[in-house]
Amino acid sequence: MLRFVVSRLAQAVPVMFLIATATFFMVRLAPGDPFADEKRIPEEILANLRATYGLDQPLAVQYGRYMRNLLRGDLGPSYKYTGRSVNEIISQSFPVSLELGLEALVLALLLGLPAGLVAALRRNSAWDYLPMATAMAGICLPAFVLGPLLALVFGIWLGWFHPMGWNVASDRVLPALTLGLYYAAYIARLTRAGMIEILSQDFVRTARAKGLPEHVVVLKHALTGGIQPVLSFLGPAIAGLLTGSFIVETVFFVPGLGRFFVNAAFNRDYTLVMGTVLFYAALIIVLNLAVDVVQAWLNPRAREAMG
Amino acid sequence: MLLDVDNLRTYFHSRHGTVRAVDGVSFSLGAGETLGVVGESGCGKSVMCMSLLGLIPQPPGRIESGRARFGGVDLLACSASELRAVRGCRISMVFQDPMTSLNPYLRVSTQVVEPLLYHKGLSQPAALEQAIAALDAVGIPDAARRIHAYPYEFSGGMRQRVMIAMALVTRPEILIADEPTTALDVTVQAQILERVRTMQRELGTAMILVTHDLGVVAGVCDRILVMYAGRIVESGTVRAVFGTPAHPYTAALQKSIPALHRKGDPLYTIGGQPPDLRREIAGCAFAERCEFAVECCQRPVELRPLTAEHWTACTRRLAGDITLPGAGTTSR
Structure with a gap:
């Protein structure tokens, strides 16, 4: 198991290197630069700024210096948020995104798993059709529609929650719901499909033939296999929840990393774009690895193969 | 009679019509008796067996009529909990394909002790001890150690032995064996059948043996049912049916x-x-x-x-x- 983890992490090194290189040159291909602003900045000041950040050097030199700093874990200064380093921005804003993402994930699992399970067990009944139709709507409805809708209904009309902000505990509800519903819907559909597949397996029939109570058949014999599709989906889902919260963060004014990321791209804040991309890439690699480990742990055969 | 089945009809209702998989089957089974059920694929042998234990997926399947009296209970009409008390305890079943009939996610030990835990109320250590003895009895070498392995670590023949041990661990009155050796190697087939026969004699279990191997029936069974298109076309002692069909x-x-x-x-x-x-x-x-x-x-x-x-x-x-x-x- 340890060897598997170590070798997967070793494989991640060239991947990270490629991502860093590609991003470095791609952001610079985009027209404009960090200091091109609406208001004119005198030539001398601009030159001075560029010299300060080393942007006057040849690209190869900039690249070499960036990679050297990267190896030390230094993501450089932000060009736009003066006086703050990229490391600082990430370490300050990511916890907010992390909290939002985890709350959305818990919500998605709490809603999706039971709904899918019930739908699979009461197939072709109202217990199946109603949650599945809702799930379909949940998948189709984009966050920029759902978010304002929830804010309008629960924030303004009903007044149960603040329509935006990130100050008190109840402010977490609407953003987490907006972010989590899509994943809840997906998880519900995956759970249903997985459980229906497993419940028709021979070994479930064996469990029934043994005279086991239905809840033992479902929870002990069928569930492990039935939620495999959900587990595979959790890797991308968690990554998506942690990185894809930009819209939600914007709608509800949540001070998370997602907002910094997109603003950085608009501002051509090269180092912040690079830093965020690399951070997200590392996050996705680690999450996928974690999901593989959990999945292997649930599947005895794969566990063996990993040594 | 231990089991008395009368006019069993199991139909499957689909969009393309109603399939009369079992259409009016009656037979009885005496204590300790071995009844062979033969017929070509699709003639309703398996559906008949699974109907008796309520293992037909409903829908699309439905038991249209019939009674199956077993010790004062009608298996076809009793409540779900009454049926559960019978299945895996007094009537056990072994299925055709040992490769898919064991749960790949659970240790063999977990699966074999289950009937003992749920039907006999045994404690985990006591059940484990009996389960090891059961695996030993069906000829699994080093059972005390192997029982903690997962199904994928067993060959097909060994898995079918596990299935048989699991079915017999509660000393049932009836064992329903649905083509137990069809999926196995010819050399293993004979060993498995012999093992089942020995166990059956020791425990006094009656057996319904579904097969399309007439040679097996001739060697093992007392009586035989010949099924065709969901009905019994001939029944009798092996000697009578095979001697003068x-x-x-x-x-x-x-x-x-x-x-x-x-x-x-x-x-x-x-x-x-x-x-x-x-x-x-x-x-x-x-x-x-x-x-x-x-x-x-x-x-x-x-x-x-x-x-x-x-x-x-x-x-x-x-x-x-x-x-x-x-x-x-x-x-x-």
């Missing part, structure tokens, strides 16, 4: 055993296909493939006694119109 279908089945032919002879096959079970069949279901069929075969038929221990559904044989060649049973 009383239904053209049985005779034809026997004729198709390759071992009974001289080397080099063309293999005998029964012409035509089994009937489409979505169609209502008024008369004898075998009539359209039967060399002896005449007009009266289109009228409703029923299983009637030829002698006390030999019944047939062939109208013409019952009337004494035809004589069928006996193949000589155990001369393999």
Whole structure:
């Protein structure tokens, strides 16, 4: 198991290197630069700024210096948020995104798993059709529609929650719901499909033939296999929840990393774009690895193969 | 009688019509007796067995009629919890494919102790001890250690031994074995059957053995049911049915055993296909493939006694119109 983890992490090194290189040159291909602003900045000041950040050097030199700093874990200064380093921005804003993402994930699992399970067990009944139709709507409805809708209904009309902000505990509800519903819907559909597949397996029939109570058949014999599709989906889902919260963060004014990321791209804040991309890439690699480990742990055969 | 099945009908309702998988089957099983059920694929053998234990997926399946009396309970009409108390405890079942019938996610130990935990109320250590003894009894070497392995670490033959041990661990009164050796190697088949026979004798368990291997039936069973298109066409003692088959279908089945032919002879096959079970069949279901069929075969038929221990559904044989060649049973 340890060897598997170590070798997967070793494989991640060239991947990270490629991502860093590609991003470095791609952001610079985009027209404009960090200091091109609406208001004119005198030539001398601009030159001075560029010299300060080393942007006057040849690209190869900039690249070499960036990679050297990267190896030390230094993501450089932000060009736009003066006086703050990229490391600082990430370490300050990511916890907010992390909290939002985890709350959305818990919500998605709490809603999706039971709904899918019930739908699979009461197939072709109202217990199946109603949650599945809702799930379909949940998948189709984009966050920029759902978010304002929830804010309008629960924030303004009903007044149960603040329509935006990130100050008190109840402010977490609407953003987490907006972010989590899509994943809840997906998880519900995956759970249903997985459980229906497993419940028709021979070994479930064996469990029934043994005279086991239905809840033992479902929870002990069928569930492990039935939620495999959900587990595979959790890797991308968690990554998506942690990185894809930009819209939600914007709608509800949540001070998370997602907002910094997109603003950085608009501002051509090269180092912040690079830093965020690399951070997200590392996050996705680690999450996928974690999901593989959990999945292997649930599947005895794969566990063996990993040594 | 230990088990008395009367007029069992199991239909499957689909968009393309109603499939009459089991259509009016009656038989009984005595304590300790071994009953063979033979017939070609799709004739309703497995569905019949699974109907008895309520293992038919409903929908699309439905038990349309019938009674199955087992020790004062009607298995087809009793409550779900009554049925659960019987399954895996007093009536156990072994399935055809050992590769898929064990749960790949759970250790063998977990699976074999389950009947003991849920039916006998044993503690985990006591159940584990009995489970190890059961695996030992079906010939799994080093059972005390192997029991903690996962199913994928066992070969097909060994998995079927696990299935048999699991089925017999509660000392059931009836073991339903649905083609237990079909998926196995020929060399392993004989060992497994022998093991089941030994266990059966030791525990006094009655057995319903579903198979399409007539040789197995001849060697193992006391009585035999021959099924065709969801109905029983002939039943009786092995000696009577194989010695003097009383239904053209049985005779034809026997004729198709390759071992009974001289080397080099063309293999005998029964012409035509089994009937489409979505169609209502008024008369004898075998009539359209039967060399002896005449007009009266289109009228409703029923299983009637030829002698006390030999019944047939062939109208013409019952009337004494035809004589069928006996193949000589155990001369393999």
